[in-house]
Amino acid sequence: MKLSVRGEYALRALIVLGLDYIEDDSVVRIQEISTRQNIPKRFLEQILNDLKSAGLLESKRGIAGGYRLKRPPEKISLAEVIRHIEGPLAPVSCVSERFYEKCSCPNEDKCAIRSVMKEVRDAIVRILEDVTVAQLCERVKTLQGPQTNPLDYII
Amino acid sequence: MKLSVRGEYALRALIVLGLDYIEDDSVVRIQEISTRQNIPKRFLEQILNDLKSAGLLESKRGIAGGYRLKRPPEKISLAEVIRHIEGPLAPVSCVSERFYEKCSCPNEDKCAIRSVMKEVRDAIVRILEDVTVAQLCERVKTLQGPQTNPLDYII
DNA sequence: TATAATCCCGACTGAAAGCATCAAGAATAA
DNA sequence: TTATTCTTGATGCTTTCAGTCGGGATTATA
Incomplete structure (x- = not known):
């Protein structure tokens, strides 16, 4: 993000x-x-x-x-705002929930990079969804x- | 990031x-x-x-x-790699440690957006520095x- | 020493994204 | 009616991104 x-x-x-x-x-x-x-x-x-x-x-x-x-204002999260303005919060869109796009790797479920990026995504979302x-x-x-x-x- | x-x-x-x-x-x-x-x-x-x-x-x-x-390979973190290839891990460079750039807000220490983004940065870095x-x-x-x-x- | 395979380096290109600016139109309070 | 505001869509400029290209330097091997 x-x-x-x-x-x-x-x-x-x-x-x-x-x-x-x-x-x-x-x-x-x-x-x-x-x-x-x-x-x-x-x-x-x-x-x-x-x-x-x-x-x-x-x-x-x-x-x-x-x-x-x-x-x-209590009902508007930063996540919602940023998603509308910037697009996906995830660092790569193959781990994005609402802006998912297939990436080029052959098997996403077995992609090591993806698994790390998913952790990053979750960490970002956890914060921005809360504030x-x-x-x-x-x-x-x-x-x-x-x-x-x-x-x-x-x- | x-x-x-x-x-x-x-x-x-x-x-x-x-x-x-x-x-x-x-x-x-x-x-x-x-x-x-x-x-x-x-x-x-x-x-x-x-x-x-x-x-x-x-x-x-x-x-x-x-x-x-x-x-x-145990001595190479993803953070180091990505920093060299992509630049700052932080979502805005005014909260980046090694790619710091002054932003346009009048007083950074009192910027609310910055304070949230700092949390996001820390979360990202914590993961990528570890892996x-x-x-x-x-x-x-x-x-x-x-x-x-x-x-x-x-x- | 010739050669073929490899890395090295900088320039180039086409497409897209990012950061705006502008003109003209539609609504509305006074 | 008018001045002020939002509405919409087009346009322009610059930078980044992804990738290509040509030609040079290095080296193992025959």
Whole structure:
């Protein structure tokens, strides 16, 4: 598993939306996420749309528009996010559960490399399946302390 | 961490050389590894050369030439191999120990994403640092049973 | 010493992925 | 009606990946 810039941006955006998540229908504008997290706006558009079609976000158009989480942040695991943005978590797709692809070795069940990679996959999944967006937001708060706006991107 | 075809080939080649490893100076030709593992010969050349300059292999030129492990297979971890072929094991290089690169976030120590990725990195490294080429060869033997030539590539 | 087999080295290529940017359209609050 | 926002699809640039190629250096053997 390798996290691309795209995936990192997705997580950063979800942190903003997670911290902002309230039970009513408040939304956050792309523009705001973009400036707060220093993400190219046009690129972020793509990514948020992607997360939306993955069922993670919902949006509202027009002048009071923006994005919000479709589910509470405790119900979104990093595994789910990354799978949608990056594809398989496994180091090789012949050990991936949902992105399985046959590899070139003659007998997968007897492939030694595969057996090691399966262990690696399981270790990765165990962590990412466990950590939710809500927990990620918690980490942000404890790590960054009680600042005015813990998210502001500072260069 | 994502294992490319190149990395997979490297491991497969090392399995051949590991199984073949004897204390005298017997060597295995590229050609043989290529046909036994069904790896494009010209491509394999590159890879073996790469492993050589990484200090993992040594070679002999000329008509009785070939490659062999420079160290006993128990002393070569998969982590070392993959790091040389693929680069960082970590999912993002700002949590990599030997391929560290600063990322774009303002304060790395307080980055929540980073803290999760560090856990992922540690889990990956823990496994790959532990498994050696010798153990990989063992797995081949136990998985594939006592065949005449457990390595032959069969389509 | 000639030769054939082997490793050695760097350049090259075509396809795909990654990181965006852009233009124009659709919805909506004020 | 208008300004602001999301929506969609196309496009462009750069880097990586997988693999090929030509020609050179080395060496066992006859």
